[in-house]
Amino acid sequence: MTLTEKILARAADKPNVQAGENVWVKADILMTHDVCGPGTIGVFKREFGATAKVWDRKKIVIIPDHYIFTADSMSNRNVDILREFVKEQGLPYFYDVIDDPDGKWVFDATQGLLKKQYGANFAGVCHTALPQKGHTRPGEILFGTDSHTCMAGAFNQFATGIGNTDAGFVMGTGRLLLKVPETMHFRLEGELRPGVMAKDIILHCIGEIGFDGATYRALQFDGPGATSLSMDDRMTVANMAIEAGGKNAIFEFDAKTQAFVDQRCRANGTKENYEPVERDSEERFVYETTIDLSRLEPTVACHPDPGRRKLAKEMPDTKLDRAYMGSCTGGKTSDFLEFARILRGKKVIIDTFGVPATPEIVRDLQTTLWDDTSVWDILVNAGVKMTENASCSACLGGPVDTFGRMNTPLKCISATNRNFPGRMGHKESQVFLASPATVAASALTGHITDPRDYLG
DSSP states (O other): OOHHHHHHEEEHSSSSTTTOEEEEEESSSSEOTTHHHHHHHHHHHHOOOTTTOOOGGGGGGEOOOOSOSSSOOOOOOOOHHHHHHHHHTTTBBBBOOOTTTTTTOOOGGGSSSSSOOOTTTOOSSSHHHHHHTTTTTTTHHHEESSSGGGGGGSSSSEEOOOOOOHHHHHHHSSSSEEOOOOEEEEEEESOTTOOOOHHHHHHHHHHHOOOOTTTTTTEEESSSEEEEEEEEHHHHHHHHHGGGGGGGGEEEEOOHHHHHHHHHHHHTTTOOOOOOOOOTTOOOOOOEEEEGGOOOOOOOEEOTTTOOOOEGOOTOOOOEEEEEETTTTTOOOHHHHHHHHHHOOOSSSSEEEEEEESSHHHHEEEEEEEEEEHHHHHHHHTEEEEOOSSGGGGGGSTOOOOOOOBOOOEEEEEESSOOOOTTOOOOOOEEOOOOOOHHHHHHHSSSSSOGGGGOO
8 A cells, every 4th residue: 555545444444445446544633723624613613512512622623824914804803713613612722822711912003013912822824833843743644724735745644635625524524525536656866966956856746737636646755765765855746736626645653753753742741642544566656757956947837727837047038026935835944044045145135024933933043143144034034024013914816905905906936835826915016936945036036047057
């Protein structure tokens, strides 16, 4: 069996499963957020009763992160609905934007969008916060009401996005009926060269198979090239499996995985025991390819879908209005460090926005010093508008007052993960997806630029 099949077989209490088979699986974690949480709660109460209790209090994680730092009253209300449900159910894993369990969330627009407006327990973007807070464990099943839940496949687990109806059912029963996906095999060899990042790997893969080339399939990444990647890099790759239509992505378990997971579980007091899955000699794949990482170059996904691949060096005539750093896939500490390496001592010439994915990443950037200057200040000095309000922000548009949102038809190069029309705001805007390095270089020139031009 493939890695995905092994996890699903275990969760279904079966000795084995095969692609196409329908199985009932037990969930280890259900995650929901402010956009889908109220709807999921509504389904749960409608189907199980107004006074029903969730199947397991310690297996539900609720993270407001999408439409948070906005004056939009309906968005603020969604967070309050989550808080009321958490209080009613006694759920321990709620990463609220405010500290008062009896309070109401109201964003204060008069304070501006740059300085933080959140409490001590706020966690930021759900997909980045889940592993930071110790909720991603090898060999487990993670369901989330968000398509990019597949990012947790970096940790050798089956992680996938589901809708409100399915999530409401999981909330009440802890189980879900799934069709076992076919698995596509991506063997990675070699190592990335300077100026090339994990984002370039997944943009290359999607460009090869198309934005629907992995529809309801698992994407398995392994080989020595996969082992060479950091956990942040693996998260970037796994995150965008859905941009090819994938059901999930998954990496092998290794010492890097173990070190990260063990440290995060201990630090947060979450469950520490887990059982990873390993490859065997009887895997059956529907598709196989080998990618030499040393041959990859800085890559861009062009408007209007993630499968429109071109090399950055081929696009110097593409003028830009905006650059954007952030989101689950492009707002991690390592992403911003690479971004800062290229911008250090220089000035951007187009509007450039930076949104760290979590408060922990904000702290990392503010406390990491390069020659007595914090990385945060290096970016601000370069002209980047940096916000401490870690969230999804403009990655998915949001209300019109969302930080970095495109409210007019603009061309933006972005380290985010999706570029369908209207994704980051105005329906006539254009989004070009690229690595943090390519975003940085392009912010310096005002057109799509190969970051290798700025390596010293």
